[in-house]
Amino acid sequence: MIAKLVVILAFFALPVSADDVARLVYLGIEADPYYEPEPLYTGLSLKDRHRPVEGARMALRDARVLGRALGVAFDLEEVLVPAGGASAALENLRAPRPLAILLDLPPDEMRAVLATRVESDLFINIRDRSNHWRGADCAPALLHAVPSYTMLSDALAQHLRAQGWEKVLLLHGPAEGDVEQADAARTSAEKFGLDMVDERVFELTNDPRRRDRSNMALLTGGVRHDVVWLIDEQGDFGRYLPFATYDPRPVVGSEGLTPMAWHWTFERYGAPQLNQRFRKFADRDMSSEDWAGWVAVRAVMDAVSAVGGTDPTAVDTTLVSDELSVDLYKGVRGNFRGWDGQLRQPILLATHNAVIAVAPLEGFEHQFDTLDTLGADRTESQCNR
Structure with missing residues (x-):
């Protein structure tokens, strides 16, 4: 049975009368235990997790100027489904075809979604860091905004x-x-x-x-x-x-x-401005997960800009190409690796209140791209996309 969808809201960067609509979908689970407090016997909760959709929402708001220039309305549809219903929801989400579906899912739901994918699907993982999604369990339609373990x-x-x-x-x-x-x-x-x-x-x-x-x-x-x-x-x-x-x-x-992936005290490369915007937008500090949601939408925006329109095939081709160049606000621009779909990005090394270093560090070289010193390189990857 098709799971009943719970559509929370849609954000529009332009009125719906714009020439084209760039549709994105955020897919999550209702009452996801991952986001519930986990109090200890004393009542303390050590993990205060927030859904990364707020980062995606802010990226949509930031898209207004680009949207006006291109005549494109950027639309984010937020969908929460009951546990076990993510894969069944896909059929309803495919029309009209979204440029990307942002996945904020537990492992069993992600596995079910990938098992029912069709050729037109493009997923961006904004939550799961497990290496196997970039390795033995990778999929041609799966990209990763969040860094791997x-x-x-x-x-x-x-x-x-x-x-x-x-x-x-x-x-x-x-x-x-x-x-x-x-x-x-x-x-x-x-x-x-x-x-x-x-x-x-x-x-x-x-x-x-x-x-x-x-x-x-x-x-x-x-x-x-x-x-x-x-x-x-x-x-x-x-x-x-x-x-x-x-x-x-x-x-x-x-x-x-x-x-x-991100830290609220990062003080270089425009990061203070991004942190300030998010703090004003969400009334809290930006987390690594928020950043993953934000950069996933930014990547789609940049692909739309490069294509000059919202043709899904052209946008998806650009998203997975070496020509994509996304401003990560971390000093370099990034794109998705062709062999496992992982977003190339620097990693911040931080204490609770300061960024101490940014990797890759000086002295660690790579024959093609120093960002590929982080994570599984092409010759190390177990992904067979």
């Missing part, structure tokens, strides 16, 4: 190598997301010549027989290392780790110095 870990590994912090203690949780990110960290460490001196798994437990799994001094002692690379997706363990290690060592990863 490997891009993030590569950026951090570059910084550790540049700082001379080459002996790394890897500390991660047992959750599926932690294990996947730990795998990316190991790959990045090998790629950039770091020495992973040990790998340990923490566990939040009050069982005295397993105290070695939750005792921070025990978990970080007994091995010589320069830095602790922490992976804790939930955050309940990791928030206590800085300043609690056995030896006085920096903590990076989920706490301390963290790799991310």
